[in-house]
Amino acid sequence: MSEITTSELDRRTLLRRAAAVGLVATPGVSFLSACAGSSGDGGDTKQATGTKSADNPLGIDPKAGVEIVIFDGGLGTKYATDVDTPLFNRKWPDAKITYSATQQVATTIKPRLNAGNAPDMINNSGTDLMDFGAIVKAGQAADLSDLFAAPSLDIPGKTVAETLVPGAVQQGTYDGKPYAVNYSFTVFGLWYNRKLFEKNGWTVPTTWADFTALLDKIKAAGITPFGYAGANAPYYMVRAIMTSAAKIGTEQVLKDIDNLKPGAWTNDAVFKAAQAWGEIGTKYIDKSYLGLKHTEVQLQQNQDKLAFYPCGSWLENEQAASTPPTFEYAMMAYPGVTASDQLPATAINAAAGEIYFAAAKSKNPQGGKEYLRTMLSKEAAVEFTKLTKSLTVVAGAADGLTISPGLTSANEALSKAGKDVFMGYLFDTWYKKLDDASREAANQLMFKGGDAKKFCDTMEAASRAVAKDSSITKFDRS
Template structure:
């Protein structure tokens, strides 16, 4: 059952130009009209001026071409070359002679928190990774620029269309903090269990659909000296937190995650949460290895490339992140989490599909107009298509992937989404809304999987943290209906 506001298979694939690929012969007709309704008329407002420069249809924010632009990018699975070699290059082409300062880092919080305190901030920030900053806190401090002008601006490719009409609707739904458009999520990701399809083919194994089949495969893998499952305990334990929450959603429906996001009383003690935690703890004890709790994401992913781990809980960025290390006999493919019970509310085929990789413009930066224009360029067909070519990951821009030769991992993800249909597991938004709660739950995940606390203690302590945040009037509260 789908919920209003979720990305359905048809909506998402039409808007990112993949319908013809996954829907079979004749489906290409859908891609001819990626967005519904008539295009809005071009703005007839007279050009205005700002302190930055003159506004025009080609320069809707009044960017001063002489003003430098500073961009900070999280250099993780996507690296930072897409920004340095593509988006910044396109910006420089639009404003010849401009100076662009680029900074790629895996330590976003460490580097930028002091700068936000001092007021010396970059204009554009890709706020991702294990050190991502608390966006709600930044919003409360007035640090995030309003992106409504970006979404209402003429698109880079077609001035007759607004930017908001060129992206999948989930972008607009997930942009809001306290009702304001403050965050741009740029990528479409598929999160579930990733595995080596060539290994499965060589062993004659089939992807398990039930928990019993999952454990049976674990026994077979044991005989081959292979772990059924592992996740990184360092710089990535939230992968397993996501995995457990998505499993809980399959057991009890998306309302399980919606209640957690809305700080509903005892949401973390729901039966579906308990069943998910219990099932995954059993897998860890029987088929896992505590040594992996001391490894980071790259080290764990290398182990999988060496066929020492069958299933790894992550997103579709994994292929690009490991492209330099991936051997020829390894081919990434995605598998839904097996059904935990025969009474699960969502079918086996359900996977999580969402938008992510958030970008912000600093309201107190030296060139916020340039920051908005940089994002407008990111959301152009050339900017989005180039990102997919460089990172082997999809963006939120409608039709930008049309005609591209997709990798095996993206092909697998597209087929999995096709199979899921409208059974899409929703994003857990408390990660961005209540960073303290997310970080605490992440730490407790390691404690649970390491055998230091029980399932009941995990639920009790994380629920207590959620209750404390709910009772803290200084923490701004967010709500969602679906």
């Protein structure tokens, strides 16, 4: 899992905000642990700088080392070790890249951010990701305005920002300034085994009535119709509920939620979405999934014990080692919920996710930004897609590529959606308390009774609490 966060998406973003920020390093991460408290508050750390020029728009020191930390999740780490780092060193051969991978991002990195001796570029993802809104508030993330204004490494005549899909810069923007690169472009939907469906003559549904009718057939065949991992991936279900709410009432429903608007969670669209999904939980989910992790549930799907799984387009790559020849990933848009949905059944939630940022208080923040500029080159984006079976925010980078069945299916869904592709929500990265509450509320809804009113009231109360908490920095989404 990666957490796709948009946010996971998720990524995983998506994708994928969970445990409270850790302050103690765990065993097994010796490099990061050893670095964690080595230089006090970091206030006297001299930062590497160089001379700005057309060839060096960010003004990096060509000989200064760059430390990067990559989350070891669904996307793997080879894109960093085998693609991005060699590309960086092709241009800057005297700059040594110090690389580490971890699944415990907050536990290992947060102490270093607080101490002022952070790595230069950090991939903030996974179930132990850091509260990025709090990082921005604390001045620990570098302003990336100069990165996005810099020329692309390999797309002539365009700035980095001009090479990206619409909304990519916005998703990492806080109070008018960009602080994050949301790199992986994730398509969210319901994933299934195309071969299993073809074998049984099951047709992909577009209406809710067709969806539940198919779930009845699947249940009769002895297969769990729908499921997700309650132990560490309830945000997959939050994404499904929010997507359905947006289809019912447009993306404005999600914008109101992000903006902490009173009554946003008790909106009729959210209630109807929660009600529809709560019934799915009551009738078609295996209650034991509440205690399972994402990899355990995903393996059950690979074994054809589970039919539909809500997730982002990183799923296929994450399960590559466990996918048998009898399984071919395919994705469908979430079906329409009501006859009066304001978005069509083909509408898709797709968003940039998987946060990468340069630390403001590191030895070489400009070097961290230059590493991000390397990642945002077309060459790096193409190789990332080949390795991970995931798209990036570099527009058109995957054009002409022969890609995997699952990613092909996701691209087809995007094409069918046309103009009805929406970004989703941002509260999961803006307000960790609200994100945590949404995960618990989704699990309550799906595994413990399907009470839509309770879901809406619980989330409305959580939203009001965040809105009234003056210690939490508020953000605005127009």
